[in-house]
Amino acid sequence: MDSETIESVCVKNKLTERIAFRIVSKNESGDDIKKELVIPKDGKECLFVLPKGIYTYEIILTNKEIYKKGEYKFENDVVITVKEE
Numbered sequence: 843m844d845s846e847t848i849e850s851v852c853v854k855n856k857l858t859e860r861i862a863f864r865i866v867s868k869n870e871s872g873d874d875i876k877k878e879l880v881i882p883k884d885g886k887e888c889l890f891v892l893p894k895g896i897y898t899y900e901i902i903l904t905n906k907e908i909y910k911k912g913e914y915k916f917e918n919d920v921v922i923t924v925k926e927e
Contacts, residue, residue: 846893846894847892847893848892848894848917848919848920849919850890850892850920851865851889851920851922852922853887853922853923854886854924855885856923857883858883860880861881861902861903861924862880862881862901863881863902864879864899864901865878865889865897865914867893867896867897875893877889896914896916898911899911899914909924910924
């Protein structure tokens with residue numbers, strides 16, 4: 843495993859419905875990196891071998907409403923828990 847990638851980014855869903863977790867970034871050559879996970883209620887899904895960097899994320903509910911969005915700097919393995927605020 844080189845230092846340019848992280849092994850895993852996992853998302854746990856503690857909401858009462860299924861969610862989609864979408865991240866977007868650009869790699870060093872300027873190409874888009876887009877990943878999406880669909881996480882069932884009380885479920886956990888992971889992305890593996892992700893380039894380190896700053897990603898824009900969106901958490902989308904089943905009705906297509908954006909629950910949360912922002913930026914996240916992925917530098918290490920991480921588990922993100924999505925729960926009611």
